[in-house]
């Protein structure tokens with residue numbers, strides 16, 4: 001019954017996870033392209049590309065995280081894990097804060 005909403009939630013979750021992993025790996029790789037703070041990067045062009053990919057991936061992670069934080073419950077239509085007016089967080093993110101619908105439940 002709520003399969004479409006949960007699919008959307010999972011998509012944000014997966015994209016956010018990919019963004020976090022790619023961002024950390026890319027920015028970490030940029031650190032190895034420096035020669036140890038002597039001002040002579042080993043591969044400056046590759047560093048800019050990896051740095052850009054890393055920053056964009058981290059931004060994608062934050063965007064997906066925010067989409068998940070303000071995900072609307074498919075049963076009650078309110079924020080799944082946020083209180084009134086979008087403030088406060090659920091202590092149990094596996095259930096809707098308002099109607100107690102379990103995450104990924106069908107009914």
Ligand SMILES: [Zn+2]
Pocket residue numbers: 073074075076077078080096097098099100101
């Ligand atoms: Zn709800």
